[in-house]
Amino acid sequence: MGRKSDARGEEVTVSDLKGIYALWYREVKVFQRERSRVVSSIINPLLWLLIIGGGLGSVLSFGGVNYQSFIYPGVLVQAALFSAVFFGVYIVWDKKIDFLKEVLVSPMSRTSIFIGKILGGSTDTLLQSFILLIVGYLFEATGILTGITFSLLSVALSIVFLVMTTIGLVSIGLIIGSQMESPEGFQLVVSFLIFPMFFLSGALFPIENLPGWLSPFVMFNPATYSVDGLRGTLVGLNRFSLGLDFLVITAFSVVMILIGTYAFRKMRL
Amino acid sequence: MHIIETRNLTKRFNSLTAVDNLSLQIEEGEIFGLLGPNGAGKTTTLMMLTTLIPPTSGTAIINGFDIVKAPDQVRKSIGIVFQDPSSDETLTGYENLKLHGLLYDMDNELREQRIQEVLTLVELTERQHDAVKKYSGGMRRRLELARGLMHHPKILFLDEPTLGLDPQTRGHIWVYVRKLAVEEHITIIITTHYMDEADRLCDRLAIVDQGKIVALGPPEKLKKDLGGDIIRLRGKNGQFEELRGLDFVKAVRSREGDVYITVKDASIHLQEVLNRVGKVDSVEVRPLTLEDVFLHYTGRAIRDGSPEGGWAEKAMHAGRR
Numbered sequence: 001m002g003r004k005s006d007a008r009g010e011e012v013t014v015s016d017l018k019g020i021y022a023l024w025y026r027e028v029k030v031f032q033r034e035r036s037r038v039v040s041s042i043i044n045p046l047l048w049l050l051i052i053g054g055g056l057g058s059v060l061s062f063g064g065v066n067y068q069s070f071i072y073p074g075v076l077v078q079a080a081l082f083s084a085v086f087f088g089v090y091i092v093w094d095k096k097i098d099f100l101k102e103v104l105v106s107p108m109s110r111t112s113i114f115i116g117k118i119l120g121g122s123t124d125t126l127l128q129s130f131i132l133l134i135v136g137y138l139f140e141a142t143g144i145l146t147g148i149t150f151s152l153l154s155v156a157l158s159i160v161f162l163v164m165t166t167i168g169l170v171s172i173g174l175i176i177g178s179q180m181e182s183p184e185g186f187q188l189v190v191s192f193l194i195f196p197m198f199f200l201s202g203a204l205f206p207i208e209n210l211p212g213w214l215s216p217f218v219m220f221n222p223a224t225y226s227v228d229g230l231r232g233t234l235v236g237l238n239r240f241s242l243g244l245d246f247l248v249i250t251a252f253s254v255v256m257i258l259i260g261t262y263a264f265r266k267m268r269l
Numbered sequence: 270m271h272i273i274e275t276r277n278l279t280k281r282f283n284s285l286t287a288v289d290n291l292s293l294q295i296e297e298g299e300i301f302g303l304l305g306p307n308g309a310g311k312t313t314t315l316m317m318l319t320t321l322i323p324p325t326s327g328t329a330i331i332n333g334f335d336i337v338k339a340p341d342q343v344r345k346s347i348g349i350v351f352q353d354p355s356s357d358e359t360l361t362g363y364e365n366l367k368l369h370g371l372l373y374d375m376d377n378e379l380r381e382q383r384i385q386e387v388l389t390l391v392e393l394t395e396r397q398h399d400a401v402k403k404y405s406g407g408m409r410r411r412l413e414l415a416r417g418l419m420h421h422p423k424i425l426f427l428d429e430p431t432l433g434l435d436p437q438t439r440g441h442i443w444v445y446v447r448k449l450a451v452e453e454h455i456t457i458i459i460t461t462h463y464m465d466e467a468d469r470l471c472d473r474l475a476i477v478d479q480g481k482i483v484a485l486g487p488p489e490k491l492k493k494d495l496g497g498d499i500i501r502l503r504g505k506n507g508q509f510e511e512l513r514g515l516d517f518v519k520a521v522r523s524r525e526g527d528v529y530i531t532v533k534d535a536s537i538h539l540q541e542v543l544n545r546v547g548k549v550d551s552v553e554v555r556p557l558t559l560e561d562v563f564l565h566y567t568g569r570a571i572r573d574g575s576p577e578g579g580w581a582e583k584a585m586h587a588g589r590r
């Protein structure tokens with residue numbers, strides 16, 4: 001079996017470039033037409049920022065930064081986490097409505113299909129991240145948030161962190177999606193994954209003085225390094241060096257891409 | 270050279286053998302049908318031929334390429350219309366076709382030209398910029414037919430192309446398929462469990478049951494081999510031994526007070542049959558159908574519960590006693 005499926009072309013060839021573009025094009029078109037998806041993906045993070053952040057912000061601040069501004073980078077990661085991983089559900093739907101067969105039966109290699117899917121999903125998620133960055137900037141400019149640095153450099157660095165994080169997270173969603181038969185099953189598995197990832201990332205609390213039992217979970221969580229990197233960039237509060245944050249996130253994304261490529265090759269309909 | 274040749278093609282799912290040592294040849298330009306009940310192995314065969322699943326053993330050569338050793342080349346040679354809709358309904362018809370052209374790495378100019386050509390062929394030019402979710406079932410199937418053809422495949426696979434469509438739309442699809450075979454000079458492989466579809470559309474048929482071919486040939490020949498017409502006599506009993514001896518009588522069966530006589534050609538032989546059996550309450554004549562052919566080779570009706578199938582099945586069982 002293994003050898004037989006290896007006979008499929010697995011490398012990305014020039015002839016696959018248009019196909020990769022096609023997969024991206026489809027995601028972007030669908031995203032454009034389902035505006036409600038964009039709106040709902042923005043509303044949820046804003047609720048966290050304004051209600052949890054605003055509520056606790058009246059009594060809390062960390063490292064001289066108001067709580068609301070403190071969790072702003074965490075909310076960026078949270079938004080990316082939820083929409084990127086949940087993007088994987090579309091591959092489960094594709095299996096159901098059979099669009100996936102149309103792609104799998106084309107001459108494109110599985111690796112190229114995976115890359116096209118990552119690009120499509122990352123574009124959706126990053127678009128939403130950009131909107132949240134703009135919202136953050138407007139809040140800062142109008143005084144709703146304070147202590148956040150929006151400079152060319154900080155925004156550029158934030159985008160780098162968000163891009164690397166998103167690629168890894170979209171891959172996780174696609175890996176799970178490629179293995180699942182039903183959207184319900186996908187949601188169940190993903191919920192068990194992303195809620196702990198969110199709560200253990202330090203998005204909502206500082207990670208300097210955690211209880212001993214909690215610390216390992218937080219340190220092992222790739223999202224922790226995204227939050228730390230973004231918080232360092234935007235608010236100036238980081239536990240690790242930005243270089244280490246970047247390295248960990250990049251390594252995480254590379255590993256996820258490798259696993260995802262493998263999962264797509266083995267994917268059954 | 271055959272455009273498709275399967276060699277002992279086999280697929281097992283655990284203990285179930287879905288396709289059992291299938292060996293057949295299909296010629297270029299044919300409309301070839303795989304006819305059989307649900308679960309006969311038609312779709313599994315199609316999935317193997319289109320490289321979506323690997324065979325357990327054996328292989329097939331498609332357009333000169335081995336499905337196991339050169340699946341990429343095979344995929345470039347074929348087009349497929351799946352049983353379930355596989356177009357993106359959020360996108361327009363045009364966009365779905367454009368995606369297809371991109372997936373097959375078509376040259377941009379050729380792609381745009383082909384999109385309009387195939388849209389004209391299936392008469393969807395006017396609706397090309399509407400979202401697919403606004404299409405009717407028949408329009409959607411036509412769009413997928415057009416899509417399957419876009420990249421000039423040598424072979425087009427159609428998996429139950431008219432499943433779930435109303436009779437009028439089915440008729441339209443048949444017309445399109447015929448037209449495609451002629452205008453695009455391609456080989457078309459159809460799976461179906463509709464007798465009328467197999468009968469009217471296919472040049473040649475393989476009747477499959479439990480993963481095996483039970484009969485192979487043009488629909489007319491398959492029916493002729495078994496006789497031409499069935500005469501049903503009511504209100505008659507007896508064995509009619511004298512009828513069995515006649516050279517134009519293929520079979521005689523009696524069941525529940527009715528007698529079923531299979532003859533070469535009822536228009537010629539009905540009178541003689543009636544002369545020999547004497548007075549009857551009523552006579553009914555119908556041509557032999559593929560249903561009867563299927564029944565003959567498998568002992569079962571394709572669709573249980575259908576009036577005609579039930580009718581013929583009873584006759585069959587009577588004959589076996």
